[in-house]
Amino acid sequence: MTSPVHVLGIETSCDETSAAVIRDGRQILSNVVASQVDIHEAFGGVVPEVASRQHVLAIIPTIQRALALANVRWEDIDCVAPTYGPGLIGALLVGLNAAKGIAFARNLPLVGVNHLEGHIYANWLTGAHIDFPTVCLIVSGAHSDLVLMTDHNTYRILGRTLDDAAGEAFDKVARILGLGYPGGPAIQKLAQQGDPSKLRLPRAWLEGTYDFSFSGLKTAVLRVVEGLESYPGLTRADVAASFQESVVDVLVTKTKRAAEEFGVRQVLLAGGVAANALLRAEISQRIELPVIYPPISLCTDNAAMIAAAGYYRFVRGYRSELSLDARSNLSLD
Ligand code: KG4
Ligand code: ZN
Numbered sequence: 001m002t003s004p005v006h007v008l009g010i011e012t013s014c015d016e017t018s019a020a021v022i023r024d025g026r027q028i029l030s031n032v033v034a035s036q037v038d039i040h041e042a043f044g045g046v047v048p049e050v051a052s053r054q055h056v057l058a059i060i061p062t063i064q065r066a067l068a069l070a071n072v073r074w075e076d077i078d079c080v081a082p083t084y085g086p087g088l089i090g091a092l093l094v095g096l097n098a099a100k101g102i103a104f105a106r107n108l109p110l111v112g113v114n115h116l117e118g119h120i121y122a123n124w125l126t127g128a129h130i131d132f133p134t135v136c137l138i139v140s141g142a143h144s145d146l147v148l149m150t151d152h153n154t155y156r157i158l159g160r161t162l163d164d165a166a167g168e169a170f171d172k173v174a175r176i177l178g179l180g181y182p183g184g185p186a187i188q189k190l191a192q193q194g195d196p197s198k199l200r201l202p203r204a205w206l207e208g209t210y211d212f213s214f215s216g217l218k219t220a221v222l223r224v225v226e227g228l229e230s231y232p233g234l235t236r237a238d239v240a241a242s243f244q245e246s247v248v249d250v251l252v253t254k255t256k257r258a259a260e261e262f263g264v265r266q267v268l269l270a271g272g273v274a275a276n277a278l279l280r281a282e283i284s285q286r287i288e289l290p291v292i293y294p295p296i297s298l299c300t301d302n303a304a305m306i307a308a309a310g311y312y313r314f315v316r317g318y319r320s321e322l323s324l325d326a327r328s329n330l331s332l333d
Pocket of ligand 2: 271272301
């Protein structure tokens with residue numbers, strides 16, 4: 001294989017249209033993210049059909065811009081790596097079909113990437129040295145997975161959410177508190193003015209498993225907010241702070257236990273909720289091993305992470321057929 005290797009990553013699984021060019025798996029030459037957040041904000045969440053239409057409008061200019069900013073020509077690209085699942089089916093199809101068209105027209109290898117694998121590989125873009133085995137906590141709008149990684153592209157899911165994902169809980173609780181979408185950053189901001197010790201919210205430990213559950217916590221928040229006048233001195237900021245602390249406590253406790261049980265070399269954080277400042281601080285403090293997490297711009301959806309995961313598949317000989325289908329519920333293992 002000739003060096004350098006340039007991978008074009010394409011991501012359209014939810015509400016960001018993104019294209020990126022990365023060199024040799026670790027160096028980002030460009031990472032263009034066209035966000036639809038402003039459009040979906042009015043609806044309080046992502047509207048799938050609206051997302052698909054926006055991807056159609058944005059995909060070609062986004063790819064062209066990624067190549068221009070990276071200062072590479074089509075001849076320099078070695079592989080096209082689109083997300084093919086999990087995600088919104090109509091949204092996935094836009095990026096996947098664009099990638100297939102490019103692969104066919106330019107006779108380039110196609111390497112389909114699992115979106116969750118992309119989130120994990122954002123950690124390889126930090127420049128940190130990562131040894132196996134490693135444990136990764138993936139916390140996004142749709143997933144809360146605790147994953148054991150024994151080699152590149154090799155996963156065992158230790159636990160997952162039984163109901164709401166961590167990010168989904170942030171988004172729903174934000175709505176209960178009258179905050180905007182996406183809820184995570186809004187709750188983090190409000191929580192800074194609150195005192196978590198003023199309210200003790202429940203934690204679903206699900207003892208003996210690495211699974212998570214956040215829907216009971218969300219309901220507990222709803223009950224408190226509905227009867228806020230019966231909690232003298234308690235503010236919405238206190239509720240936000242207590243909610244955030246409860247989610248982070250469970251995530252960190254379970255990740256620490258998994259790291260100990262499987263004797264891992266370090267812990268990785270991934271997904272949109274990995275942008276949370278309390279989670280980053282608590283996990284680094286409570287776990288004695290090195291904890292690696294991507295910069296905030298690489299925690300939320302972007303194509304550089306997809307290209308990074310695609311690179312490690314590409315150099316290991318993995319190739320997708322042009323008949324590759326989008327899969328909305330694609331699993332990691
Ligand atoms: O990974 P991501 O961009 O999209 C999915 O693949 O789902 O994650 C989006 C989620 C949203 O639920 C958002 O509220 C949450 O990540 N999020 C945060 C923060 N920033 C984004 N949650 C908590 N704290 C944050 N600072
Ligand atoms: Zn994501």
